[in-house]
Structure formats: structure tokens, C-alpha cells
Amino acid sequence: MSTSTEARRREVLRAIVSDFIASQDPVGSKALLERHQLGVSSATIRNDMAVLEDAGLITQPHSSSGRVPTQAGYRHFVDTLHDVKPLSKPERQAILHFLENGVDLEDVLRRSVRLLAQLTKQAAVVAMPNLKVSRVKHCEVVALSPVRLLLVLITDAGRVDQRNVELDQIIEPDDVARLRDLLNQALEGRTLDEASVELAQLTEHAPLDLRGHVLNCATTLIETLVEHPADRLIIAGASNLTRVARDFPQRLPGIIEALEEQVVVLKLLSKVPDLGNVSVVIGEEHEEDRLRGSSVVATAYGTDGAALGGMGVVGPTFMDYSGTISKVSAVARYVSDIVAGE
Structure with missing residues (x-):
């Protein structure tokens, strides 16, 4: 031939x-x-x-x-796709403006998944940052009352967690600063797994007059640092799939069910390629039976060359692959830029 x-x-x-x-x-x-x-x-x-x-x-x-x-x-x-549909300048500006208005990383990710669902008319998913690679940037300690503190934990991925801590004894104003310094010595620059270990050790070696306060704070922080898989996935636009239900009616209930079982999608997003690359899984290529009537276009977002999580869309096998790849790639790139502070 x-x-x-x-x-x-x-x-x-x-x-x-x-x-x-x-x-x-x-x-x-x-x-x-x-x-x-x-x-x-x-x-x-x-x-x-x-x-x-x-x-x-x-x-x-x-x-x-x-x-x-x-x-x-x-x-x-x-x-054999060589020409991925480029986004128009208005589309790029609208994406960036919408995402830049996010108040923190979680808000940016929630905005990104709503945006992907709207742009692609499919179901969109995004995984919250992989906490195993995130590092603690700072822990702020604010006295709300003599027996209640507010802890604000900030990671290098832009994640912000706030927790109230009830103390067993009154804390003096000067001791709030001492407590903040102690906690940050154990936390700053460490991965969340490492930070949990350091906090456990800190409770044993803290000054006696602060040990009770340290124990209260460390207990709350360790609970915050532990990953909760059920809280790590954000989904938007699942109803979009019902618009094409006539083309895969027998498959749709299983696909919706798989989306609701977060562990299935988290496992899928854990296999996304390195930053800047996009994966496409089509139909029978899925390991999960219930997803075999769909295609998934996914990529990673992150900073400093490290992937923090995955995002993508789930839709029918007859999706617009060129346009979808372009939109998923663009949104992930803008999210990465925002995480990096660019």
C-alpha cells in the first residue's frame, strides 16, 4: 500500500x-x-x-x-491528533479572570471544575492536593479568648486549614507567641506526614508551662494533617451526562455511580501523566468496568515540577477530543500558575 x-x-x-x-x-x-x-x-x-x-x-x-x-x-x-484546538483569546482571559478570583486553593479548584464542566459540557473532576508532597509553609496562632485559639495552617500548595482549639487552661498573651514559634519549628518546611511525627514528639519535649497547650494544638493539627480521601474529590457537571444518555443509556447509571464513589475517580486521577501532558482513556481501556462506556481526559496541576493532583473530564466516547484536551490542558496550566503565585 x-x-x-x-x-x-x-x-x-x-x-x-x-x-x-x-x-x-x-x-x-x-x-x-x-x-x-x-x-x-x-x-x-x-x-x-x-x-x-x-x-x-x-x-x-x-x-x-x-x-x-x-x-x-x-x-x-x-x-494521531496533531492539531489541538487552541482556545480563543476571550476564552483564555475569561478562564484566567474566573480562576484568579479564588480566595484560596480549594476555591480555585472548585472554580476550575465548574469551569471545565461548563466549557466541555461534560462531568468534570479534580482531586485536592496530594498531601504527601505538600509541605507546611506556616502555622498562625490567634487567641480568640483566654481559653480558645484559632490555628491557621498554610501549605506550599496554597491549602489553608483553620481549626479552633479549646484549651484546658488560660493562656497568657506572651505565651501565644511562644506557642506559635514552637509549632512552626516542628512544622515549617516539612511534608504533612513528617509534620505529624514532629508534632507527636513536640508534645513530649515542650516546656512544662506550655505542654498542655501544645498537646491541645498538636492533637487538632494532626487530625487536620491526616488525609481524608472522601474529602479530596470535587465533581461538577455530572448532570451534563444525562444530555447524551440516549447514546449510552445502559452505561450511564454505572458511570454516575462510579463518579459518586470517589475512590474510583481518585485512583484514576492518581495515574495522570506529568505536568504538561494529557492522558486520554477510552472505553474498554478503563480498569473500572462502570467507566467503560465513557472516555476520560485528564492531566495534572502543580508547582515547581511536582504534581499536586489531577483534574479532567468524564464524557461519552464520542466527545470532542481535540477541544476537550485543549480546555483541560489550559485550565490545569492556569491553576498551576496560580498555585505557583505567577
Whole structure:
């Protein structure tokens, strides 16, 4: 087979995938000739379609219908994507403006997932920062009353946790600053796992007059530092999937169920590629049975070359891959810039 014939058949496949994504209707040879400048006869196109069908890249739902892509066809389409749809300048400005108004990292991530759902018309997911790679930046201690403190824990990922601590004894104003210094000596620059260990040791070696206060604060902080997987996933736009339910009605309940079971999606997002790269998992490629009627486009966000978490969208296998990849990549990049303080 000549190189030109092979290249033309790739173009025919790309045209079939593009047209089916746009319409969800089987694509015939006549429609291909009308919509695409393929430069060959209808007989040649029909022959190319027969070859693509034999290769398992397209299929004919009914004997009298056109062709639709198979999951192998979608995979070939995605793997040979060279031109990802760029975002327009207004789209980029709107994304950045919306995300920059976030008050802290969690707010930025909640905004990002709502934005992805709106931009792609699919379900969007984002994992909160991976606490195992986050480091404590500072712990502020504020006296709310002589027997109540406010602890504000800030990580280098921009996460902010606030906790009230009830004390067993009155704390003097000067001791609030001493307590703050002690806590930050144990916390600053350490990963959250390391910080938990340091806090446990601090309660044993703290000055006697502060030991009770240190114990109260350390207990609260350790509870804050421990990861709670059920609180780590943010989902938006699951209702968008119901708009395309007619195209995968038997699959939809399982997909919704899998989204609600956060551990399934967290596991998926834990496998996202390095910063700047996007992964596409299509249909039967999913390890989770309930997701096999869907495709997932995901990437990582982070700072200083380290991924803090994953984000992406879940939608039908006939999603607009080029546009979705572009939007997921752009939102993740802006989130990373905001985390890095750029």
C-alpha cells in the first residue's frame, strides 16, 4: 500500500470520527465527499471505508447505514491528533479572570471544575492536593479568648486549614507567641506526614508551662494533617451526562455511580501523566468496568515540577477530543500558575 493511500485512509478515518462526534449519526461516503476535500471518487472512499472496517476502526450499525467509529478508531484518532484546538483569546482571559478570583486553593479548584464542566459540557473532576508532597509553609496562632485559639495552617500548595482549639487552661498573651514559634519549628518546611511525627514528639519535649497547650494544638493539627480521601474529590457537571444518555443509556447509571464513589475517580486521577501532558482513556481501556462506556481526559496541576493532583473530564466516547484536551490542558496550566503565585 502506498504512503499516499495510507495517508488518505487516515484522513477518511479522521473525517468519519469528526463528523460522528459532531452529529452522532452514522457517516456515509456521500456525506464525506460533500463535507471534506478528499480529492477522490466515491468508489475510492467506499473502498477505504471497507478497509477501515476490516481493520476494526469503524463499523456499520445497520446494513443500510453509514459507519461509526469503534473504540479502536477513537484511539487511533486521538493518537494521531496533531492539531489541538487552541482556545480563543476571550476564552483564555475569561478562564484566567474566573480562576484568579479564588480566595484560596480549594476555591480555585472548585472554580476550575465548574469551569471545565461548563466549557466541555461534560462531568468534570479534580482531586485536592496530594498531601504527601505538600509541605507546611506556616502555622498562625490567634487567641480568640483566654481559653480558645484559632490555628491557621498554610501549605506550599496554597491549602489553608483553620481549626479552633479549646484549651484546658488560660493562656497568657506572651505565651501565644511562644506557642506559635514552637509549632512552626516542628512544622515549617516539612511534608504533612513528617509534620505529624514532629508534632507527636513536640508534645513530649515542650516546656512544662506550655505542654498542655501544645498537646491541645498538636492533637487538632494532626487530625487536620491526616488525609481524608472522601474529602479530596470535587465533581461538577455530572448532570451534563444525562444530555447524551440516549447514546449510552445502559452505561450511564454505572458511570454516575462510579463518579459518586470517589475512590474510583481518585485512583484514576492518581495515574495522570506529568505536568504538561494529557492522558486520554477510552472505553474498554478503563480498569473500572462502570467507566467503560465513557472516555476520560485528564492531566495534572502543580508547582515547581511536582504534581499536586489531577483534574479532567468524564464524557461519552464520542466527545470532542481535540477541544476537550485543549480546555483541560489550559485550565490545569492556569491553576498551576496560580498555585505557583505567577
